[in-house]
Amino acid sequence: METIESLYRQYRRPVFTYLYGLTHNVHAAEDLTQETFLQVIRSIPTFRGDSKVTTWIFGIARNLYRKWAGMNRNGAANLDLMCIDLPDIKLSNLPDRMLELKETSLTVHRILAQLPEHQKELIILRDWHGMSYDDIARIMGKSLSWVKVNIYRSRTEFRNKYNRLEDLGNEK
Numbered sequence: 001m002e003t004i005e006s007l008y009r010q011y012r013r014p015v016f017t018y019l020y021g022l023t024h025n026v027h028a029a030e031d032l033t034q035e036t037f038l039q040v041i042r043s044i045p046t047f048r049g050d051s052k053v054t055t056w057i058f059g060i061a062r063n064l065y066r067k068w069a070g071m072n073r074n075g076a077a078n079l080d081l082m083c084i085d086l087p088d089i090k091l092s093n094l095p096d097r098m099l100e101l102k103e104t105s106l107t108v109h110r111i112l113a114q115l116p117e118h119q120k121e122l123i124i125l126r127d128w129h130g131m132s133y134d135d136i137a138r139i140m141g142k143s144l145s146w147v148k149v150n151i152y153r154s155r156t157e158f159r160n161k162y163n164r165l166e167d168l169g170n171e172k
Contacts, residue, residue, distance in 0.1 A: 004041055004044070007040065007053065011054070011057050012037070014129055015058065015061050016030065016033045018124055018125070018129060019032045021109075021112065022117075022120060022121060022124065023065070024109055032064050032068060033061070036061040036064055040057055040060060051135075052135065054131070054135065055139055058131075059139045062140070107165060110165075111158055111161045111165070112124075112158075114161060115157060115158065118140070118150065119150070119154035119158070122150055122151050123151075123154050125139065126151050127155075133147050133151070136151075
């Protein structure tokens with residue numbers, strides 16, 4: 001097994017982006033990322049090697065997120081995405097392409113926030129992190145066929161919501 005420090009260096013950013021994609025809250029994602037690695041440190045003696053280290057770490061992150069989301073059902077987990085922590089930048093100084101990318105990023109986060117939890121999670125694991133169907137099945141505790149079918153459905157739902165937003169934008 002790799003050293004704790006190398007595990008942290010290698011997986012901190014992917015775990016953070018996964019958790020940020022689920023929480024839409026920088027501070028919550030940072031806290032959950034730290035808690036994930038504390039749990040990794042505590043759990044190393046019991047890691048049997050039945051799965052990849054990546055799958056194991058993301059499984060820990062997923063479990064911590066689910067606990068956090070359960071405690072934040074009062075709305076804290078579903079933040080208004082207009083309040084996303086974005087860097088303070090002067091829009092007048094941005095090239096058009098950068099502004100377009102920022103708007104697209106906000107749109108993606110808005111759509112993800114509208115999806116059911118499992119669909120959001122599937123898209124983040126597969127399309128943001130490029131995880132294999134097998135790894136996703138292990139992380140989520142589901143069958144391989146369930147993962148394949150639901151990734152297809154999640155992408156379809158995401159695409160439909162995106163197209164509806166595009167159509168609304170073109171009508172204005």
